[in-house]
Amino acid sequence: MKRKTLTQYLVEQQRNGNAVTAELRLLLETVARACKGIGHAVTKGALGGVLGSLESENVQGEVQKKLDVLSNEILLEANEWGGNLMAMASEEMETIHRIPNEYPKGGYLLLFDPLDGSSNIDVNVSIGTIFSVLRAPEAASTREVEEADFLQPGTQQVAAGYAVYGPQSMLVLTVGNGVVGFTLDREMGTWVLTTESMTIPQDTSEFAINMSNMRHWEGPVKRYIDDCLAGETGPLAKNYNMRWIASMVADVHRIMTRGGIFMYPRDERPSGKKGKLRLMYEANPMSFIVEQAGGAATDGEQRILDAQPNALHQRIGVVMGSKNEVERVSRYHMED
Numbered sequence: 001m002k003r004k005t006l007t008q009y010l011v012e013q014q015r016n017g018n019a020v021t022a023e024l025r026l027l028l029e030t031v032a033r034a035c036k037g038i039g040h041a042v043t044k045g046a047l048g049g050v051l052g053s054l055e056s057e058n059v060q061g062e063v064q065k066k067l068d069v070l071s072n073e074i075l076l077e078a079n080e081w082g083g084n085l086m087a088m089a090s091e092e093m094e095t096i097h098r099i100p101n102e103y104p105k106g107g108y109l110l111l112f113d114p115l116d117g118s119s120n121i122d123v124n125v126s127i128g129t130i131f132s133v134l135r136a137p138e139a140a141s142t143r144e145v146e147e148a149d150f151l152q153p154g155t156q157q158v159a160a161g162y163a164v165y166g167p168q169s170m171l172v173l174t175v176g177n178g179v180v181g182f183t184l185d186r187e188m189g190t191w192v193l194t195t196e197s198m199t200i201p202q203d204t205s206e207f208a209i210n211m212s213n214m215r216h217w218e219g220p221v222k223r224y225i226d227d228c229l230a231g232e233t234g235p236l237a238k239n240y241n242m243r244w245i246a247s248m249v250a251d252v253h254r255i256m257t258r259g260g261i262f263m264y265p266r267d268e269r270p271s272g273k274k275g276k277l278r279l280m281y282e283a284n285p286m287s288f289i290v291e292q293a294g295g296a297a298t299d300g301e302q303r304i305l306d307a308q309p310n311a312l313h314q315r316i317g318v319v320m321g322s323k324n325e326v327e328r329v330s331r332y333h334m335e336d
């Protein structure tokens with residue numbers, strides 16, 4: 001069977017007028033190429049001398065792993081010179097990275113978490129890259145692009161995706177026209193379309209949450225997980241299973257594949273009041289993908305994609321996945 005490559009898929013989307021401009025297509029191909037490079041470094045592990053930590057911390061005060069920094073560099077270098085972008089922003093950089101003057105500028109902004117799931121890097125468990133593409137505001141082309149130009153709600157994303165580096169390397173992508181999945185053909189070095197339309201089942205009996213935070217949870221989250229744990233004699237009348245990989249990309253990829261609900265909620269700790277995950281390059285792209293696959297994503301009170309960001313590294317509570325279950329959690333918040 002002859003399968004489509006990422007390039008073919010994007011050219012088709014461009015021809016069908018699905019908001020994929022030639023510039024966006026080239027940008028997405030470049031990001032996908034960078035993900036191949038990151039996947040390659042991840043696969044080498046100790047043989048590439050890339051495991052372990054550096055002395056440095058990122059803007060969130062987290063110790064940087066060698067692979068976090070390397071992945072960030074791979075994405076910056078790949079995307080700097082193509083002429084499709086005005087600037088980039090990353091979990092690993094305090095502020096935005098403008099395209100240097102020696103290169104032409106384009107009309108898009110790119111945000112990424114270069115390597116998500118840092119605690120899993122050195123233990124050989126699946127990790128991934130998350131990215132989000134926004135249009136640069138018109139006004140930014142006549143002056144220097146600013147951090148404020150990035151602060152657009154998730155509904156404004158023109159594309160989002162993630163790569164998961166696991167037993168297979170996969171790239172999952174949306175350009176606002178459903179969700180497609182590509183598997184890396186390692187011999188050919190190409191991303192090959194293997195899932196034409198990823199959809200999340202509306203119902204589920206599998207939840208993903210870090211249970212060690214239970215004592216800090218807010219009431220509605222506690223109530224929901226209690227109901228799940230009560231099993232078939234409880235209010236939800238079914239038995240639930242639990243999975244927690246601790247790499248958002250891998251946990252959400254499982255949900256994209258067989259349904260489920262993923263939660264990293266706000267909690268009552270001073271450090272947890274705003275949630276753990278970052279809005280602009282974790283929650284927004286993943287919410288766009290999940291919604292495009294028929295799922296839902298909320299912080300408990302509001303749809304994540306509607307949240308108006310006020311800082312590049314802002315955090316948010318995250319509840320996403322199978323629609324009926326996410327709506328149940330929202331209802332519990334309303335009833336609280």
Ligand code: AHM
Pocket residue numbers: 062091113115116117118119210246247248249264
């Ligand atoms: P990171 O961007 O520093 O890797 O942190 C984000 C990760 C998510 O991938 C994952 O869902 C979460 O942190 C796991 O956190 P915990 O270790 O508290 O379970």
Ligand code: MG
Pocket residue numbers: 091113115116117282
């Ligand atoms: Mg992350």
